Amino acid sequence: MSATYRDAMRASLLYLLLSVVWLELSGHLLNSFFDSSDELLRWQLINGYVWVVLSAGLIFLARARLFRCLGIGAKLRERNEDRERLRQAAAVFDCTREGVLVTDRNGVIVHVNRAFMEITGYQCEEVLGQQPSLFKSGHHPASFYQTMFATLNRCGEWSGEIWNRRKNGGIYPQWQTIRLIHDDQGQLSHYVAVFSDISAIKDSEHELKYLAHHDPLTDLPNRLLFTDRAEQALASAQIQKRGCALLLIDLDHFKMINDSLGHTVGDQLLKAVAERLKAMFGPGITLARLGGDEFAVLAESCPQLVHAAALAQRIVDGLKEPFHIDGHRLFINASIGISLFPGDALSAEQLLRNADSALFKAKSAGRDGYAFYTEELTAHAQQRVETASELRRALEQQELRVYYQPVHDLKTRRLVGVEALVRWEHPHRGLVSPAEFIPIAERTGLIAEIDAWVMQQACRQMCHWQQAGVELSFVAVNVSSRLFARRELYQQVAQVLRDTGLDPAYLELEVTESAVMDDPEVALEQMHRLRELGVRLAIDDFGTGYSSLLRLKRLPVQKLKIDQGFVAGLPWDDDDAAIVRVIIALAQSMGMQVHAEGIEQVEQAGFLLEQGCDLGQGYWFGRPVPAGQLDWMHAPEIH
């Protein structure tokens, strides 16, 4: 057919169509009655369109010398609609940006689209015939997939976020919809999964979340995140019965730097302060910038106020070193307000408010320092922190002294031993009791030096006494519970014995019951090692801890020292009397000596003697005194 002929026919067909198509549309289907070419046309209707096949031919009417054109239109119903739908579906399937995966009823992959390949990195032939478990990321527990299939089977559809693995091994989040497809008989025939890669959304979500919770200048948590973390920390501290401290730090006169050197220098200084603070803290401490020149610190474990005070002092001191910014050497001081949990408040918001008013106090007190929410705490803490730094000096300046308290044999009343007790001869405060400074020394780590020094002094003194012909069975020294479990203790004792030349049998180490029972296995090992050296071991303050009798029996200990708390009520307090009787019986049954301390009255000594207690110590026999003041001849009568 020539092009002209074809065009003419098309024009005629269109014309004809107008006249004939109505017949078809109204159901009068015309049969094809002559042969011609078919044309497929889309015919627009008011409410849509139809596809129509037109057949047309030309008839030459010889008589009239006319060509007549005859055409017939037939509306294509389902057959072509189906074909179209499939064609569209195929186009959608291929062009969509969503990955599509089709499996048969057994979960075998039968179809994937181009987007699937782009997202997962797999080629079509690599996945056909495989199971979708090929993409499992290991991110979800088995229960996740169980719930997914349960929903799918129940509702016919499941949608949700799922993490899968790409061919290159990387895992990524996808938003996925899975549907069940049924055949004409209603039997499950396929699963269709449509998904999109949402890692970009996730990344930006993450970024947004980060921005919402962090200070952009210093990268530290902001107020929102700080309060959130503080609430969580307080909740767990409450359960574990732990103390926490919230410190609010404000840089003194920061405005002056901003005003004189400009905001750029100010910003750089804030960044440098943040870096320096960050470097000061380890785990368990959250640092945040609340705004301007205000930082906050949350110490999740702060058993006592002295810990908070030490932390505050560390911050104040740490910021004192100059900052070098933009050619300037800048000095900055900080004021700190401290609020304690649970003493001052129970919520993060309230702690912040309290710390804020404490900060105000610190500022009004002249800045460059810290203050607690309550005045008494501030004074108390400051004194303790002062004591700690003074104690360091005391050791260097040799202000510590060893006093000796006599221990008597209750039967013979003779002085048989002494207990070495440390004292601090403070230049202004006079003689300071170890009850005040030993706990501080323990917390600051100075205790190791103190105990080593006392042991050295006591052993040396014992050697002098022996050389002077004084007959003593032992000199007792206290070993801090902080040091007892340490391996170095053994070396330290051995060293002191070597240095002083004292026969180990004359040295008695007193360890508190709680130190032993805190970790009985370690204690047992340590005690055996110490016993190998030949020293004596005593359990101090017995009755105040929670000894397991079974464990007690295994310990290589020669002596139990009854805590003075039980001796105080003797002989009239029935409970104390009963406890003391039991301890004596217990020690005797285990072949240990019993030693009662805190004896202040003759009646107490009498009762203890009657019950079979071996040794006695207390003001009634003699107070702790310097070595030269011990009264060797003193042997009071016990009635």
Ligand code: C2E
């Ligand atoms: P501790 O080892 O139980 O020592 C007995 C304490 O009771 C001593 O207190 C002593 O002075 C006191 N005391 C003795 N007799 C009586 C009495 O009749 N009545 C009363 N009320 N108290 C009496 P001090 O010397 O104040 O020592 C207190 C604690 O400090 C000691 O208790 C000991 O745990 C510790 N300590 C003392 N010196 C040292 C030391 O060098 N190193 C270590 N780690 N701790 C030491």
Ligand code: MG
């Ligand atoms: Mg003692």
Ligand code: MG
């Ligand atoms: Mg004691």
